[in-house]
Amino acid sequence: MVWQQKVLILFVTVLVGAVVIACAFLVRPEYQVSSVLRPAAINELDALNRSEIYQLPPGEALIKVGASLESYETRLGFFRANQKLFSKFERPGRTLEQSFEEFNYNSIKLVIPDAKKSGSLSEYIKLEMNYPEGIDGVAILNGFVQYAIASQRQQITADMEVIVKNRLSELAGRLDAARSNYDTDKAARIATLSEADDLKRAQLQDELKALRAQLKTQRGDRVAQLNEAIGIARSLGIQKPATPSSLGEAGSRGSQQVMRTEVNNQQIPLYFMGVDALLAERAALLQRKSDDFAEARIGQIAKELQLLLANREVEILKLRKNEDLFLSGVQPLRAEEVRLRNLNVDMSGLKLVTIDREAIEPLGAVKPKKVLFIIIGLVFGLMLGLVVAFVRGTVQNRREGGLDAALLPRSSSFAKKNLLASVDGK
Known part of the structure; x- marks a missing residue:
């Protein structure tokens, strides 16, 4: 019965496949880029750690940069500083913050692997970004990484300045206390003499x-x-x-x-x-x-x-x-x-992390997967065609069965009349 409706099955399969293929080619492609950060070498942070003001091991520096990458404030600051890169996210009637929310919620994802589960030999942070066609995702991701590193570097520089200033104030206070004690001792000595x-x-x-x-x-x-x-x-x-x-x-x-x-x-x-x-x-x-x-x-x-x-x-x-x-x-x-006044740590060249892999232009889109879409569409069309053919065949069979039942009483009464007529003729 199903085989008798192979044309219908083929038609439904082709129709559904054509719709799915059209959708696959009409859907806006989405691409993905990623960047990997690893801890900086020990010598890169040696000058900072030798200052005895701010201790920053490489692993902790990587964590600080990761926190900066995940920070809402850092992302919003990068979005505001590079609005040309995000012009495609702007929509009429939307504020800057609303456009940023769309980008922040759907686009960038921070991946911190679990060393116990993954068996990684070293710490690293992976940053992934999904973006639609027409947006320079490579420039956005690489720029964002540099912006986050620079932001964290500025934060450390500000922390250093505050710490040095506080320590100088503390030293000045202790020197003033020593002078006060000296003046008191001197006055007491003069008074005693x-x-x-x-x-x-x-x-x-x-x-x-x-x-x-x-x-x-x-x-x-x-x-x-x-x-x-x-x-x-x-x-x-x-x-x-x-x-x-x-x-x-x-x-x-x-x-x-x-x-x-x-x-x-x-x-x-x-x-x-x-x-x-x-x-x-x-x-x-x-x-x-x-x-x-x-x-x-x-x-x-x-x-x-x-x-x-x-x-x-x-x-x-x-x-x-x-x-x-x-x-x-x-x-x-x-x-x-x-020592503190002559402290000279070149914070502009401070390397907090090593960019193990920068974002590069992807070879192809991650969404939609056209081949998979076509296969799924054809399979779904075939299954839908089979279902339609089965339903159609079932309906036809029921109609034919009802017609035969209606014709059967008429044929039996006609046969009886013929039989009676032949008997009477004899």
Whole structure:
């Protein structure tokens, strides 16, 4: 039954195949390009890592670039900076962001393989882009990769500048703290020295005053002793210096002159000096205006007071001009400050990743697959033709069966009439 309708089957198959083939050739072709990024060599990031400011291993740099490639902000920035490349995505009545959404949602895909599942020997990032005919996908993808790398490089440069600035501010703060401590120590040292001088000066002045009072008292006591001795010497008639033995023999021997030597460990009373000597000493004491020469310590005190008029250490401390030279423990801070100010890392030539494969013009479209479309269309047309032929044959059979059933009663009644007529004729 189906074979009898082979023409119908062939017709349906050809018709469906023609429609599918037309669709395959009328659908706008879609192409695909890809780019592969791998970690940069260690020496490419050596200058940055040696700066001791920003540590960036190659694997981490690749992750940062991958995050930049996936960033909505980076993609929108590239879209805005290269609107000529995306003119085909623009539609009347659409905003720039809406046109970008179409591109961002349907076009670019970031592929990060799982090393455990794929068995890859090294890390890499793959970026795929699907685009319709008439768009320069190669320029878009390669430009986007370069834009993302440059964007990440600028971000690292900005981070470096902020870190260096913060560290310089921290060093400046620590140096200011060291200067403040130095000023405090210096002021405390000057105060300590001045206080010590004031204390020493006051002690010496007190000692000088006490010594002068002591000498004055001693002079008064000496005058009193001399007055008493003068009275005794006058009563004894001792006009000139004498000794106890000479005084005893003066009245017994008359004019006999005798020279004696007397050894005595007893102190001879003062009146034996005689009235003349005692009066002379008293007169000298009464005429004395100062007793300072009588005590050697007074001269030494005057010397020490003179030295205390000026503290040379305090003067030197106050005359210091470049006080930063005397700060203690700041040499490492200054060295670090100089190092940071002279830090010269060429960020413009910093290679964050290695572009293992750039996007190139594809050999053919990935969509639609025309051969597959044609095969599927022919198979579907054949199946549809078979179904149509089967349905048509079934319908025809049912109609024929109904017609036979309607004709059968009429033929049987006609046969009966013929049979009766033949019987009657006999």
